[in-house]
Amino acid sequence: MWHILKYIARHGHPGASAPQPLSASRHRAHLIHADILAILGRALAIRQVDAGSCNGCELEIHALNNPYYNIEGLGIKFVASPRHADMLLVTGPVSRHMELALKRTYDATPAPKLVVAIGDCGCTDGIFGESYASCGRVSNVIPVDVTVPGCPPSPADILAGILTALQRRPSRAADGGKTPDFTPGFN
Amino acid sequence: MQFSGLDCRFERLGAPLPMYRTGVDAAQWSALALAVAEAKGRLVSLWGSDRRAAGDGFAVAAAYATAEGLLWAELGLDVVRPAYPDISRFFVPAVRMQRAAHDLVGIDAEDSGDSRPWLRHGAWPADYFPLRIENTGQERFAPQPDNYPFAFVEGDGVHEIPVGPVHAGTIEPGHFRFSVVGEKVLRLEERFGYAHKGIARRFIGMEIDEGARLAGRVSGDSTVAYAWAYAMAAESAAGVVVPERATWLRALLLERERVANHLGDLGALGNDAAFGFALAQFSRLREDWLRANFEAFGHRLLMDRIRPGGVVRDLNAAAATQLRREAAALAREVAELNDIYDEHAGLQDRFVTTGRVTPELAARLGLTGLAGRASGQGADLRADFPWAPYDALPVTASLQFNGDVAARVAVRFDECFESLRLIDALLAALPDGPLHVPVAIRAAGLGAGWIEGWRGEIFVALETDVCGRIARCHCHDPSWQNWPVIEHAIIDNIVADFPLINKSFNLGYSAQDL
Numbered sequence: 001m002w003h004i005l006k007y008i009a010r011h012g013h014p015g016a017s018a019p020q021p022l023s024a025s026r027h028r029a030h031l032i033h034a035d036i037l038a039i040l041g042r043a044l045a046i047r048q049v050d051a052g053s054c055n056g057c058e059l060e061i062h063a064l065n066n067p068y069y070n071i072e073g074l075g076i077k078f079v080a081s082p083r084h085a086d087m088l089l090v091t092g093p094v095s096r097h098m099e100l101a102l103k104r105t106y107d108a109t110p111a112p113k114l115v116v117a118i119g120d121c122g123c124t125d126g127i128f129g130e131s132y133a134s135c136g137r138v139s140n141v142i143p144v145d146v147t148v149p150g151c152p153p154s155p156a157d158i159l160a161g162i163l164t165a166l167q168r169r170p171s172r173a174a175d176g177g178k179t180p181d182f183t184p185g186f187n
Numbered sequence: 188m189q190f191s192g193l194d195c196r197f198e199r200l201g202a203p204l205p206m207y208r209t210g211v212d213a214a215q216w217s218a219l220a221l222a223v224a225e226a227k228g229r230l231v232s233l234w235g236s237d238r239r240a241a242g243d244g245f246a247v248a249a250a251y252a253t254a255e256g257l258l259w260a261e262l263g264l265d266v267v268r269p270a271y272p273d274i275s276r277f278f279v280p281a282v283r284m285q286r287a288a289h290d291l292v293g294i295d296a297e298d299s300g301d302s303r304p305w306l307r308h309g310a311w312p313a314d315y316f317p318l319r320i321e322n323t324g325q326e327r328f329a330p331q332p333d334n335y336p337f338a339f340v341e342g343d344g345v346h347e348i349p350v351g352p353v354h355a356g357t358i359e360p361g362h363f364r365f366s367v368v369g370e371k372v373l374r375l376e377e378r379f380g381y382a383h384k385g386i387a388r389r390f391i392g393m394e395i396d397e398g399a400r401l402a403g404r405v406s407g408d409s410t411v412a413y414a415w416a417y418a419m420a421a422e423s424a425a426g427v428v429v430p431e432r433a434t435w436l437r438a439l440l441l442e443r444e445r446v447a448n449h450l451g452d453l454g455a456l457g458n459d460a461a462f463g464f465a466l467a468q469f470s471r472l473r474e475d476w477l478r479a480n481f482e483a484f485g486h487r488l489l490m491d492r493i494r495p496g497g498v499v500r501d502l503n504a505a506a507a508t509q510l511r512r513e514a515a516a517l518a519r520e521v522a523e524l525n526d527i528y529d530e531h532a533g534l535q536d537r538f539v540t541t542g543r544v545t546p547e548l549a550a551r552l553g554l555t556g557l558a559g560r561a562s563g564q565g566a567d568l569r570a571d572f573p574w575a576p577y578d579a580l581p582v583t584a585s586l587q588f589n590g591d592v593a594a595r596v597a598v599r600f601d602e603c604f605e606s607l608r609l610i611d612a613l614l615a616a617l618p619d620g621p622l623h624v625p626v627a628i629r630a631a632g633l634g635a636g637w638i639e640g641w642r643g644e645i646f647v648a649l650e651t652d653v654c655g656r657i658a659r660c661h662c663h664d665p666s667w668q669n670w671p672v673i674e675h676a677i678i679d680n681i682v683a684d685f686p687l688i689n690k691s692f693n694l695g696y697s698a699q700d701l
Contacts, residue, residue: 003526003527003530004464004527004531007464007468007523007524007527008464011468011471048356048357049353050357050358050359050360050382051360052360052381052382052383052384052697053359053382053407053697054404054405054406054407054697055359055406055407055408055695055696055697055698056404056407056408056410056488056490057407058357058358058359058407059407059408059451059488060487060488061357062357062451062470063470063473063474063477065466065470066467066470066471066473066474067467067470067471067474068471068474078356078357080355080356081355082353093384095310095360095381095382095383095384095700096310096311096330097308097309097310097352097380097381097382097383098352098360098381098382099310099330100330101352101353101360101381102353105353127389127400127401127404128384128385128386128389128404129389130325131317131324131325131384131385131388131389132310132311132315132317132322132324132325132326132327132328132385132388133310133311133317133324133383133384133385133388134384134385151404151490152407152488154481154487
């Protein structure tokens with residue numbers, strides 16, 4: 001135990017002292033943190049659905065939980081059931097074998113709900129395209145609010161996509177549910 | 188070359204690892220499987236092809252790993268009745284591969300015990316085979332009812348827990364059917380294919396360079412291993428030798444991928460045993476590592492850094508020095524965390540004896556790669572067939588015998604240290620020279636690539652058509668071998684330990700669903 005406490009004390013919180021060459025991305029993540037907290041000030045529950053991705057996007061979604069992006073510190077939590085979720089974070093392409101499961105997950109999510117499609121395959125048809133086995137982009141299967149392109153998008157891009165969805169939330173009905181494209185600053 | 192006195196002649200492929208290919212008849216097909224099994228070799232992969240475009244029939248191929256190297260045997264099959272002798276009698280992992288070969292090409296293993304569909308659920312009909320030449324892969328079908336016959340366990344108090352394909356965490360899609368009594372798991376049956384997105388069909392007709400991008404997306408966590416195996420296959424088909432500097436940079440990328448995955452897994456394994464500290468620290472180290480990847484190579488997961496003929500991007504001396512410094516610092520941190528893991532009684536209580544696969548069982552079921560090395564199966568291509576640059580930098584393969592979660596954790600720590608040592612050695616003596624040579628693809632050529640990825644051996648078999656485009660590209664992941672072993676590892680453990688056991692193997696879904 002003493003070992004563990006010593007280790008924690010020595011390393012502190014990485015948000016406070018990130019490595020130099022990456023100050024730009026760290027700074028950006030901090031600005032996004034501030035913006036999200038200003039809007040939310042309450043919790044957001046996300047259900048992640050891998051609808052057939054190569055798992056690259058999942059690795060970067062996992063990174064949101066690391067101490068740098070610290071997504072739980074913002075009150076954003078990944079939940080185990082769509083029934084507990086405000087938002088679905090979906091990676092694709094949507095395989096035909098996942099089509100029904102994705103639709104059911106969407107139906108099980110209580111309204112009002114947000115859907116963010118993550119990665120090139122989820123936003124466009126990506127490298128896998130549409131075929132006997134693939135439905136292609138997520139919006140071919142369920143309505144999508146925001147797309148976050150990238151192969152895979154960086155954690156900061158995913159965070160910014162979540163923020164974009166939250167910012168657009170009140171006006172969604174007004175413009176007929178059009179999908180805004182979030183263009184990443186870097187990847 | 189001849190193998191074990193069999194009357195088939197193997198031709199060596201022009202590749203950095205010893206790989207041999209031969210055509211066989213049905214009797215030789217079975218005799219070879221038996222001879223490899225008797226010589227304690229292992230089945231690497233089995234796949235089917237449709238060669239009617241080239242004037243032949245169907246074909247089934249098997250790749251075996253032996254002490255001499257990789258043996259790739261191909262058996263031509265009748266057009267009307269494409270069937271071949273079952274080899275799951277000799278190699279348990281063949282069962283699912285044979286079922287997948289049926290779903291994709293419509294070729295059958297005779298007298299195999301299990302002929303249920305594997306990759307095909309209800310998305311396309313039973314008489315549609317996506318890799319047959321009369322099909323484009325662009326067909327669409329109305330979803331069919333899907334009633335997969337799971338094995339049923341009966342008895343007093345037995346109940347089923349179905350899990351997935353959408354899991355509780357951020358995980359790939361798959362289905363687990365547990366039959367339990369109270370907390371104890373009596374039986375687990377896995378069902379996959381949910382991430383099947385038609386990759387094998389997608390390859391057909393692609394240019395070689397375009398295929399490299401697709402191969403790098405078979406499994407995002409192993410993008411370097413797949414890209415290298417694919418590039419090796421393309422280079423062996425073209426008879427190209429890659430410049431020395433490019434091979435060293437490839438190894439650097441491969442070892443960095445191994446370290447990144449081990450850091451992620453070690454943190455997640457701690458977390459699955461309720462040790463949140465571990466996840467925080469290892470995920471911090473992984474993030475630093477990925478950011479360094481981005482700085483030095485331009486991509487956090489190192490996608491598209493390897494291309495047929497060499498690598499895409501160079502590394503300057505200043506960046507090399509920086510990476511060496513970071514690797515040394517990481518080794519110190521991981522050593523400290525290793526001590527913390529070792530002396531944490533609560534953690535060890537969850538790890539030790541959990542999800543145990545004895546060396547005897549591992550050998551019988553064909554457990555391979557990282558998980559195999561935790562159960563006494565010592566194979567590691569980097570040590571067994573050291574190709575450039577590993578011929579200049581000998582690798583010590585990690586080996587444990589307890590076969591439990593603790594052993595798989597220990598192998599990850601060992602391999603992390605070994606990879607960090609290799610990274611330092613690679614950066615210290617990086618040879619000068621070009622990064623790339625042109626790859627002139629031959630028409631109707633073939634080649635193979637074989638790489639020790641972080642999870643185990645990745646194999647790619649590549650064939651070109653008369654225009655030099657891809658006629659067939661088969662990518663194989665060690666998850667094929669190791670998933671069935673998890674069904675055994677969980678027996679008599681409690682349901683709550685499944686996430687921990689599963690994570691200790693950390694197998695791919697997309698990687699094998701293709």
